[in-house]
Amino acid sequence: MAEFRMPSLGADMEAGTLVQWLVKPGDRVKHGDIIAVVETQKGAIEIESFQTGQIEKFLVDVGTKVPVGTPLAEIRAESEAKPAAAAAAPPPKAPAEKPAPAAPPPVQAPVRPPSPPPVAPPTPVAAGARTSPAARRLAEERGIDLSTITGSGPQGAITYADVERRLGAPAAVPEKKRAPAAAPEKKRAPALNLDAMRTAIAAAMARSKREIPHYYLEHQVDVTPCEQWLAQKNATLPPDARLLIGVLALKAVALAARRFPAFNGFYRDNKFEPSEAVHVGVAIAIRGGGLTAPALHDVDRLTLDELMARMRDLIQRTRAGRIRSSEIADPTITVSSLGERGVEALYGIIYPPQVAIVGFGKVVVRPWVIDGAIGPRSVVTMTLAADHRVSDGHAGALFLAEIGRLLQEPDKL
Amino acid sequence: MQQETVRAGTIETTYREAVKQAIRDAIKRDERVFLMGEDVGRYGGCYAVSKGLLAEFGPERIRDTPLSESGFTGAGIGAAMAGMRPIVEVMTVNFSLLALDQIMNSAATLRHMSGNQFGVPLVIRMATGAGRQLAAQHSHSLEGWYAHIPGIKVLAPATLEDARGMLWTALQDPDPVLIFENVMLYNMSGKLAADAGPVDIDKAAVRRPGRDISLITYGGSLWKTLEAATTLAGEGIEAEVIDLRSLRPLDDATIMASVGKTRRAVVIDEGWRSGSLAAEVGMRIVEQAFWSLDGPLGRVCSEEVPIPYPAHLENAAIPQADKIVAAAKAALSKA
Numbered sequence: 001m002a003e004f005r006m007p008s009l010g011a012d013m014e015a016g017t018l019v020q021w022l023v024k025p026g027d028r029v030k031h032g033d034i035i036a037v038v039e040t041q042k043g044a045i046e047i048e049s050f051q052t053g054q055i056e057k058f059l060v061d062v063g064t065k066v067p068v069g070t071p072l073a074e075i076r077a078e079s080e081a082k083p084a085a086a087a088a089a090p091p092p093k094a095p096a097e098k099p100a101p102a103a104p105p106p107v108q109a110p111v112r113p114p115s116p117p118p119v120a121p122p123t124p125v126a127a128g129a130r131t132s133p134a135a136r137r138l139a140e141e142r143g144i145d146l147s148t149i150t151g152s153g154p155q156g157a158i159t160y161a162d163v164e165r166r167l168g169a170p171a172a173v174p175e176k177k178r179a180p181a182a183a184p185e186k187k188r189a190p191a192l193n194l195d196a197m198r199t200a201i202a203a204a205m206a207r208s209k210r211e212i213p214h215y216y217l218e219h220q221v222d223v224t225p226c227e228q229w230l231a232q233k234n235a236t237l238p239p240d241a242r243l244l245i246g247v248l249a250l251k252a253v254a255l256a257a258r259r260f261p262a263f264n265g266f267y268r269d270n271k272f273e274p275s276e277a278v279h280v281g282v283a284i285a286i287r288g289g290g291l292t293a294p295a296l297h298d299v300d301r302l303t304l305d306e307l308m309a310r311m312r313d314l315i316q317r318t319r320a321g322r323i324r325s326s327e328i329a330d331p332t333i334t335v336s337s338l339g340e341r342g343v344e345a346l347y348g349i350i351y352p353p354q355v356a357i358v359g360f361g362k363v364v365v366r367p368w369v370i371d372g373a374i375g376p377r378s379v380v381t382m383t384l385a386a387d388h389r390v391s392d393g394h395a396g397a398l399f400l401a402e403i404g405r406l407l408q409e410p411d412k413l
Numbered sequence: 414m415q416q417e418t419v420r421a422g423t424i425e426t427t428y429r430e431a432v433k434q435a436i437r438d439a440i441k442r443d444e445r446v447f448l449m450g451e452d453v454g455r456y457g458g459c460y461a462v463s464k465g466l467l468a469e470f471g472p473e474r475i476r477d478t479p480l481s482e483s484g485f486t487g488a489g490i491g492a493a494m495a496g497m498r499p500i501v502e503v504m505t506v507n508f509s510l511l512a513l514d515q516i517m518n519s520a521a522t523l524r525h526m527s528g529n530q531f532g533v534p535l536v537i538r539m540a541t542g543a544g545r546q547l548a549a550q551h552s553h554s555l556e557g558w559y560a561h562i563p564g565i566k567v568l569a570p571a572t573l574e575d576a577r578g579m580l581w582t583a584l585q586d587p588d589p590v591l592i593f594e595n596v597m598l599y600n601m602s603g604k605l606a607a608d609a610g611p612v613d614i615d616k617a618a619v620r621r622p623g624r625d626i627s628l629i630t631y632g633g634s635l636w637k638t639l640e641a642a643t644t645l646a647g648e649g650i651e652a653e654v655i656d657l658r659s660l661r662p663l664d665d666a667t668i669m670a671s672v673g674k675t676r677r678a679v680v681i682d683e684g685w686r687s688g689s690l691a692a693e694v695g696m697r698i699v700e701q702a703f704w705s706l707d708g709p710l711g712r713v714c715s716e717e718v719p720i721p722y723p724a725h726l727e728n729a730a731i732p733q734a735d736k737i738v739a740a741a742k743a744a745l746s747k748a
Contacts, residue, residue: 133703133704159708161707
């Protein structure tokens with residue numbers, strides 16, 4: 001019987017609150033399946049199972065805060081015999097029947113941590129299991145849980161050949177072949193693999209340039225009103241709640257996209273499907289050379305404060321490699337900004353099947369004509385790359401202009 | 414060497430003869446080259462390598478020296494600094510200890526000590542290894558010691574091609590090069606291209622390709638290792654045999670490429686185990702190829718005893734094919 005434990009999601013995490021179970025006793029889970037949501041200082045995080053097997057029982061009640069390392073559930077591996085004939089009863093009924101017997105463990109659970117070391121991250125390998133470096137690396141590359149492997153080496157050590165056998169194929173098989181087995185629903189959010197990420201970027205961008213007839217527009221906007229409004233607003237806020245100008249830009253894009261649906265949605269099977277919701281993909285650079293654009297959901301409906309909090313959380317999680325599957329699949333439009341990097345304009349490549357990407361350059365102070373007089377103003381260059389199969393330059397111009405207009409009245413965003 | 418038919422331009426020869434032809438060739442090609450050492454002239458060399466060369470080239474080019482390794486090695490260093498290209502023959506590595514100060518404190522350091530004003534383009538040849546019942550004082554394998562010294566190169570020709578080809582390339586080097594010839598190889602015969610010439614001295618060679626384990630060795634142990642590989646092949650284990658050729662510098666790239674492929678390695682070295690060259694090679698593998706390893710590294714070295722005189726004890730003290738087979742199986746967990 002394997003224990004599913006409260007994982008350590010960062011060196012500073014000591015405890016987490018179980019927010020939700022996404023499975024129920026009797027469910028079969030695979031390595032990599034998301035089975036629970038845990039609340040930490042960094043926000044709600046979906047937790048994957050390291051084991052493959054059947055959920056035997058829950059050990060902690062929803063809403064309970066427990067130290068890292070505390071067992072949350074028991075998972076019976078496929079090879080293990082079921083404990084009793086009774087347990088073989090139809091699984092759907094199990095959850096209804098089980099709460100009573102399951103009640104004591106939740107009480108014990110918080111008391112239990114002394115036995116498993118609370119600081120230990122959830123290592124999938126049983127203590128003492130020997131694994132050769134080559135086997136360990138192969139298992140890591142292929143997403144294989146070493147605890148599911150029986151070693152054939154001296155004293156049960158797991159060797160390269162053992163991992164190969166577990167994979168069911170010689171190591172020469174290209175990496176991609178494992179994807180269907182290990183991650184059928186694209187649900188996994190494993191630690192960042194920059195090589196894999198680069199491969200994904202290459203495939204998406206090449207497809208985009210191959211299939212999407214891009215057109216590009218550029219528009220300069222005076223964002224002095226935004227800066228003034230932000231200065232005023234942030235003066236009243238604690239540092240960790242202060243807003244960045246990027247949040248205003250996101251909100252303006254989302255509101256404009258709601259008004260101009262031809263830039264918000266997916267182009268699939270030769271037709272455009274506009275989206276009711278506006279989920280804005282935010283391009284986030286990752287140290288070491290990665291790039292991804294996970295979604296902030298319903299940006300048009302969030303207040304600026306909410307949006308700021310979500311954006312901080314998203315960036316933090318993305319850089320830690322913890323993006324949820326929905327965040328990857330959902331963006332209906334993308335916003336990219338290289339503002340801090342010191343270029344004035346960027347022309348994006350649309351992330352298929354989306355149909356538009358809006359770029360923001362850095363804010364520069366320029367001589368600007370206001371009411372017939374020249375004065376210094378903070379100006380930003382916005383760009384739009386859009387899919388000509390869906391929209392035309394005229395609509396694109398109106399869309400960009402609308403974003404610019406919205407940015408003139410930050411208090412209304 | 415595996416080719417059995419004698420093709421046109423191939424000659425049947427020995428390791429001894431290949432070394433001799435390398436010396437003859439060098440003396441003919443470069444007037445700055447001369448051979449100097451104990452008994453190299455009238456006697457024709459302790460291992461008969463230079464037999465006939467005195468008659469052919471005269472006493473200016475083939476110089477007998479007194480029994481004073483420190484003296485004539487130092488003379489060779491001076492000649493090299495002054496523009497000559499001496500080949501100093503130290504009869505065996507056992508006697509080279511008397512010249513160690515010259516080699517280590519002079520030859521290896523003068524370029525550094527002179528601020529690059531002087532180099533020592535000297536080649537020192539010496540016989541090494543056990544197996545001829547010469548007992549504890551005359552059976553050392555100290556090439557691994559010499560490979561510890563920055564400022565020199567250390568070569569270990571194991572094949573006829575390398576015996577024939579390494580000398581000239583070594584003479585072109587601006588710094589001292591030591592060539593270790595294993596005493597058990599002089600009588601080895603085989604086929605060599607009649608036009609065999611200089612070879613590179615900075616790459617290890619794959620002498621037998623294989624996928625299951627890397628057997629890394631050099632010099633006299635190469636042939637024992639190849640024999641072991643044949644035995645292993647009979648049991649379904651395909652061993653890859655690496656001939657280091659150069660002990661300093663080591664060709665890490667070839668070693669790591671092989672280990673990266675086989676994931677397992679045994680190093681075979683006639684030096685004593687503690688502080689051996691095998692230890693150095695093994696450590697480099699751990700440093701550079703740790704994540705490729707699928708089993709513990711192994712070593713076959715000499716037992717840590719003075720090399721015994723009786724043949725059966727001498728054989729038991731140094732690497733042999735059966736020990737290599739056993740070590741390979743242990744590394745493969747098939748012992």
